[in-house]
Amino acid sequence: MLCHALFLALLAAVSIAAKAPSAWNGHTDVVSHKLAPFTPYYVPPGAKSYDSASPLVHYTGKWHDTYSSAYVHKSLRWTSARNAAVQLTFTGTGIEVFGNAGKKNGAVKVYIDGKLVQEINPGLDVVTPYKQQRTFWKFDLVFGKHTIKLVNEASKAPSGKPGVLDLDAFVVTRGRDWAAQPGAKSSPPTRLHAVLSPRKAVSASADWKLTQEGTTGVHAMQLAVISTTHALVVDKVEHNPLTVDGHPAWAALYNLDTHALTPITMQSNSFCAGGSFLSNGTLINVGGNPIVEDHTASADFGDVDGLQAIRLVEPCDSGDCTMYENHDRIRMAVLDGTTLSAIIIGGSKKGGWINNATVNNPTVEYFPPKNIHGSKGMPVHVPFLDDTLPSNLFPLAFALPDGTLFMAANRDAMIYDWENNKERRLPQLPNGVRVTYPMAGTAVLLPLSPANDYAPEVLVCGGSAIDDSRPSYEMTSQEPASAQCVRMTLTNEGIARGWEVEQMPEARLMPDAVLLPTGQVLLVNGAGTGISGYGNVRNQIGASNADHPVLTPVLYDPAAPAGHRFSSDGMPTSDIPRMYHSVATLTPRGDVMIAGSNPNLDRSEMRYGTEYRVEWLAPPICSRRARRSRMQMRSCPSGRSSSCSGPHGLGYVTHAVHANSRLVELQILRRGDGVLEVAAPPSGKIYPPGPGFCTSLRTGAEQGDQGHGWDGQGPPVDEAAIANVLSNSQADQYEKTKEDSSSE
Ligand SMILES: *[C@@H]1O[C@H](CO)[C@@H](O)[C@H](O)[C@H]1NC(C)=O
Ligand SMILES: *[C@@H]1O[C@H](CO)[C@@H](O)[C@H](O)[C@H]1NC(C)=O
Numbered sequence: 001m002l003c004h005a006l007f008l009a010l011l012a013a014v015s016i017a018a019k020a021p022s023a024w025n026g027h028t029d030v031v032s033h034k035l036a037p038f039t040p041y042y043v044p045p046g047a048k049s050y051d052s053a054s055p056l057v058h059y060t061g062k063w064h065d066t067y068s069s070a071y072v073h074k075s076l077r078w079t080s081a082r083n084a085a086v087q088l089t090f091t092g093t094g095i096e097v098f099g100n101a102g103k104k105n106g107a108v109k110v111y112i113d114g115k116l117v118q119e120i121n122p123g124l125d126v127v128t129p130y131k132q133q134r135t136f137w138k139f140d141l142v143f144g145k146h147t148i149k150l151v152n153e154a155s156k157a158p159s160g161k162p163g164v165l166d167l168d169a170f171v172v173t174r175g176r177d178w179a180a181q182p183g184a185k186s187s188p189p190t191r192l193h194a195v196l197s198p199r200k201a202v203s204a205s206a207d208w209k210l211t212q213e214g215t216t217g218v219h220a221m222q223l224a225v226i227s228t229t230h231a232l233v234v235d236k237v238e239h240n241p242l243t244v245d246g247h248p249a250w251a252a253l254y255n256l257d258t259h260a261l262t263p264i265t266m267q268s269n270s271f272c273a274g275g276s277f278l279s280n281g282t283l284i285n286v287g288g289n290p291i292v293e294d295h296t297a298s299a300d301f302g303d304v305d306g307l308q309a310i311r312l313v314e315p316c317d318s319g320d321c322t323m324y325e326n327h328d329r330i331r332m333a334v335l336d337g338t339t340l341s342a343i344i345i346g347g348s349k350k351g352g353w354i355n356n357a358t359v360n361n362p363t364v365e366y367f368p369p370k371n372i373h374g375s376k377g378m379p380v381h382v383p384f385l386d387d388t389l390p391s392n393l394f395p396l397a398f399a400l401p402d403g404t405l406f407m408a409a410n411r412d413a414m415i416y417d418w419e420n421n422k423e424r425r426l427p428q429l430p431n432g433v434r435v436t437y438p439m440a441g442t443a444v445l446l447p448l449s450p451a452n453d454y455a456p457e458v459l460v461c462g463g464s465a466i467d468d469s470r471p472s473y474e475m476t477s478q479e480p481a482s483a484q485c486v487r488m489t490l491t492n493e494g495i496a497r498g499w500e501v502e503q504m505p506e507a508r509l510m511p512d513a514v515l516l517p518t519g520q521v522l523l524v525n526g527a528g529t530g531i532s533g534y535g536n537v538r539n540q541i542g543a544s545n546a547d548h549p550v551l552t553p554v555l556y557d558p559a560a561p562a563g564h565r566f567s568s569d570g571m572p573t574s575d576i577p578r579m580y581h582s583v584a585t586l587t588p589r590g591d592v593m594i595a596g597s598n599p600n601l602d603r604s605e606m607r608y609g610t611e612y613r614v615e616w617l618a619p620p621i622c623s624r625r626a627r628r629s630r631m632q633m634r635s636c637p638s639g640r641s642s643s644c645s646g647p648h649g650l651g652y653v654t655h656a657v658h659a660n661s662r663l664v665e666l667q668i669l670r671r672g673d674g675v676l677e678v679a680a681p682p683s684g685k686i687y688p689p690g691p692g693f694c695t696s697l698r699t700g701a702e703q704g705d706q707g708h709g710w711d712g713q714g715p716p717v718d719e720a721a722i723a724n725v726l727s728n729s730q731a732d733q734y735e736k737t738k739e740d741s742s743s744e
Contacts, residue, residue, distance in 0.1 A: 047174065
């Protein structure tokens with residue numbers, strides 16, 4: 001087994017050396033349009049760079065200095081001597097090595113704390129070496145003092161001469177010293193467990209705490225907590241600092257306890273994809289963009305068209321999750337979309353900004369494919385998605401307790417009975433406010449409670465009343481967003497009463513709504529003016545279509561009397577703008593992870609730049625964590641695992657859409673001996689089968705435990721429908737269309 005692994009590692013090294021330079025090194029920035037090399041060197045906030053000339057970096061053997069403004073601090077140190085070595089002792093959890101990748105470079109052994117961890121080979125057959133390349137990285141060290149040592153093998157380089165080891169800089173990630181946390185033992189708190197209790201309001205008070213810790217490595221366009229310890233961060237293809245397989249990564253696993261990152265390999269471009277969980281806990285990530293390839297874009301990363309992609313992440317706990325993608329076997333029949341549960345709704349057949357009739361995809365389809373009203377797995381036409389053009393992308397949707405779906409797009413809303421393909425149109429959203437891309441608002445299904453027989457109520461907040469028939473060059477980044485929130489109970493009486501209108505303290509376009517375990521809704525992120533996207537309207541800030549970031553979160557208490565529901569009292573204010581492509585999610589620890597913002601085609605440092613920093617907003621209850629006892633979610637009587645199904649789906653977050661976000665209150669049956677017995681919701685439609693977290697407020701044990709709804713069974717699989725989709729659709733249609741047109 002060990003030999004096999006080593007063989008693979010060596011093969012990888014050889015293949016790097018033999019590979020032609022990857023296109024991602026042809027980086028063009030938006031301003032100059034000139035081809036320039038991409039330099040992955042990057043020091044995130046909280047990390048520290050040690051230049052090759054630092055007195056803390058120690059060298060043995062014969063080394064030389066080279067000076068150029070293309071190097072970090074204008075200097076680089078190199079050796080061609082066999083067994084010459086460089087060493088740094090540092091304190092932290094992560095280490096990165098930067099240097100050249102070119103024809104002179106060869107194999108180098110990397111040791112950490114005296115142990116061989118990897119053999120790298122930055123050798124590349126190129127005329128000019130690429131500078132400031134990340135040649136080695138490790139982010140998951142136990143916090144403490146470590147020594148990294150690089151030893152030159154002087155093996156044959158692509159130049160034919162003995163390979164050169166060069167060092168431009170080390171970057172050390174300090175990370176968190178868990179041992180120094182009050183109440184902590186030696187390792188990060190991994191599985192802390194909790195039980196359930198009725199809602200208890202937490203007011204916005206000075207106790208809310210905002211801290212900035214960790215970076216996402218890839219820009220956080222999409223975010224989903226996938227286990228008690230990890231979140232999945234998904235971006236589009238761009239020049240992120242985190243790399244994988246020798247090129248920038250566009251997905252990563254984020255360790256919620258240690259802040260360590262693991263890059264994930266993805267084949268296709270997940271630009272503006274959506275996601276959801278299946279009943280067996282597998283996460284699906286669907287759609288995306290074709291390879292972005294106009295002259296201001298990221299160059300080709302060797303990825304494939306993402307428009308029809310369905311990517312699977314099987315349940316995984318330990319941080320070794322991978323993404324499965326095979327367009328010949330699994331794909332959507334048509335292009336793009338955003339998801340709810342396993343229904344894939346709407347979208348556009350081509351990448352672009354505001355939707356239009358030519359590219360609109362007014363359909364729903366299912367994953368796995370379903371044969372429904374004669375569809376044989378193919379998409380089902382939904383007129384609502386025609387009637388809501390043009391600003392109808394990223395529809396807001398929730399599964400309701402009777403099995404139907406609530407859907408809002410543009411200024412309209414409906415209840416979709418998917419089993420019978422019937423629409424029930426709801427009253428239009430008041431005051432001309434549009435709530436879907438690029439006039440993005442956000443929505444939540446308010447907590448479902450046995451107290452009112454799980455009557456569903458939706459809350460839709462923010463957006464914009466900009467006239468969406470105007471051309472983009474008549475819109476500006478300075479047009480006010482909407483402060484409106486509307487809510488409606490989706491029962492016959494509720495619908496007859498119509499929308500209840502409220503005003504947030506500040507207007508927000510692109511807000512995120514996070515359902516808290518208290519039943520309150522945290523509204524965070526967003527812009528006070530403009531419109532979603534980049535590069536489209538007048539008065540862009542950098543490339544941003546939006547301006548006036550809203551920096552103070554606001555808490556909405558649905559149970560409070562009208563007029564007393566919003567509060568920002570004592571809520572901390574951030575100094576990080578989070579506008580287009582920003583995200584927020586509740587974590588199993590009970591705090592809110594806030595990340596992203598990138599109104600840019602590619603990574604950019606101009607205002608408003610690409611944001612990698614993560615913030616954590618902790619409610620008062622979290623600060624008492626260390627002093628509270630914790631309880632464990634016990635396994636349930638066999639065959640009745642549903643009684644442990646999580647009442648809180650944390651959702652798949654992107655573009656202000658929190659797909660599958662859901663909170664269900666559970667009834668307590670028995671309490672005593674440190675055990676709390678709760679009743680499962682009476683039907684699987686109230687909390688659809690799938691992963692969920694249980695949280696207790698009463699014990700103060702705020703960390704949720706993860707359970708799977710029902711018995712973890714997969715969704716029904718209709719092989720005939722799958723076969724029909726595969727025979728009636730082509731993989732990567734858009735790429736094929738391009739090939740056809742270019743050969744004309
Ligand atoms: C429709 O949208 C696509 C994609 O953004 C764009 O290429 C096309 O020009 C648009 N068509 C019209 C008629 O506006
Ligand atoms: C869950 O179901 C999907 C769809 O059939 C399947 O692709 C996936 O492998 C399943 N996951 C597990 C863990 O069984």
